[in-house]
Amino acid sequence: MLGAERIDTYLPLLQGKRVGLTINQSSRVGETRLIDTLLARKVQVVRAFGPEHGVNGQTAAATDVDNSEDPQTHTPFISLFGKQVKPPKEDIADIDIMVFDMQDVGVRFYTYISTLHYVMEACAESGIPLLLLDRPNPNDGYIDGPVREANCSSFIGMHPIPIVHGMTLGEYAQMINGQHWLKNGIQCNLKVITMQHYRHGMGYTLPIAPSPNLNTQRSVILYPSLCWFGGTIISDGRGTGTPFQLLGAPSLKDKYPFRFVPQPIPHVAERPMHMRDTCYGMDLRQISLDTIIRSKKLQLKWLLSLYENYPEKAHFFNGEAQNGPDTVIHFDLQAGTTRLRKQIKAGLSENEIRKSWQDGLEKFKKIREKYILYP
Incomplete structure (x- = not known):
């Protein structure tokens, strides 16, 4: 209730x-x-x-x-x-x-x-x-x-x-x-x-979409692992009927067969990334939601894979080429740290990146315990 x-x-x-x-x-x-x-x-x-x-x-x-x-x-x-x-x-x-x-x-x-x-x-x-x-x-x-x-x-x-x-x-x-x-x-x-x-x-399961692009339960569940793509050259599917379920960019044509074309959608995605261009990349609509939920973690692998496959890495993170690698850019604001971007560029593995989160997570969990209202 x-x-x-x-x-x-x-x-x-x-x-x-x-x-x-x-x-x-x-x-x-x-x-x-x-x-x-x-x-x-x-x-x-x-x-x-x-x-x-x-x-x-x-x-x-x-x-x-x-x-x-x-x-x-x-x-x-x-x-x-x-x-x-x-x-x-x-x-x-x-x-x-x-x-x-x-x-x-x-x-x-x-x-x-x-x-x-x-x-x-x-x-x-x-x-x-x-x-x-x-x-x-x-x-x-x-x-x-x-x-x-x-x-x-x-x-x-x-x-x-x-x-x-x-x-x-x-x-x-x-x-x-x-x-x-x-x-x-x-x-x-x-x-x-x-x-x-x-x-x-x-x-x-949400009975009403909480915002225009979280229009399905799949989008809601995938959103934590996809929203940071908004700070990259990769489209996160906004401008399609399945936002936060697709990932891709035009320059990935030689790497992925799957394709989609973002279009302007009034009141939802007025000017989506790569508007009216064919993007090539990943289709996450077929992945089992139960598998994602049971994993109990952010899906970092998609971010690492797309960076590895992107041919023009200097342009992967929006604003980095213009402002320099030491400037805080939009991707960093979404990640909450400049360290993740530097770790990805340095080629660190998923396990190495996750290990760097653990001290902060353990401290947060102890603080969180004081405010929990439900079992």
């Missing part, structure tokens, strides 16, 4: 209050939008705030989202992706309590945890309590990847955590508070409405 479905538990906390919502298209109670559920119960919703992709999940990645109004309820929607990423003081000044409810996928570079950070920070600064309705993490069966280093801090890597962190948003919010990651070490007055009958690693 999802946090949002436990209406009798949290409705008394909202009655008689002026309520703000941080929501998107995944914020539902069964088939009904959370905002409609609350309004039907006479909750006074003042305004809503939306993350990357907008409150309706219909804006392409890395595209600014404008403020808008819900056509059904006429509730003002304030964008937290574009000109601002943090709720302005004037937009929360008349709010008594903020509710946060959206579906995350458990990956450091998925920006909903960054939005969570800034909403918590704004609430803490204005003395507004935050009520978080918890949801499952579809990638919480493992913890893996390099822990983000300080020089690779960005909106797609705000905290020193590995790529796959194995926490629900409720647990993660507790970690943000407990580790004093908000500005000046302030803490948010946080209450998590936990799920019932949930345990880590049980698996969860």
Whole structure:
């Protein structure tokens, strides 16, 4: 039972209050939008705030989202992706309590945890309590990847955590508070409405796509191992009907027989990598998802193989040729470290690279234990 479905538990906390919502298209109670559920119960919703992709999940990645109004309820929607990423003081000044409810996928570079950070920070600064309705993490069966280093801090890597962190948003919010990651070490007055009958690693198929390119369960499961290709010359399948399930580039024609052609898709992939060019590479649609899930690790082998086979290695990592090998580039921000790129270029094996992650992972797991809400 999802946090949002436990209406009798949290409705008394909202009655008689002026309520703000941080929501998107995944914020539902069964088939009904959370905002409609609350309004039907006479909750006074003042305004809503939306993350990357907008409150309706219909804006392409890395595209600014404008403020808008819900056509059904006429509730003002304030964008937290574009000109601002943090709720302005004037937009929360008349709010008594903020509710946060959206579906995350458990990956450091998925920006909903960054939005969570800034909403918590704004609430803490204005003395507004935050009520978080918890949801499952579809990638919480493992913890893996390099822990983000300080020089690779960005909106797609705000905290020193590995790529796959194995926490629900409720647990993660507790970690943000407990580790004093908000500005000046302030803490948010946080209450998590936990799920019932949930345990880590049980698996969860998302009923609604959390963002335009995570349109299938396969994309959600493969996403942690494919998103860093966005910092390379390799297409990750965006601009096709199966994003985050294909890998390729035009220059790999002599290496792989499989091919695909990325096309612009309105509101999903406006200008995808290698748009309208034939890419050659890997088809991950046939790989057993159970095998990927049971491996309990990031699939580093695809990155190593494509780098090894790419003929123009100086151009494999976007921006490296122009800025030099010592500059932090987009791939590093996604990986959370400059070390991975250097390890790949030096020809280190997968085992050698994974070994370099272990100390950071063990330290993170000990910190994580303090904030876990589910077995």
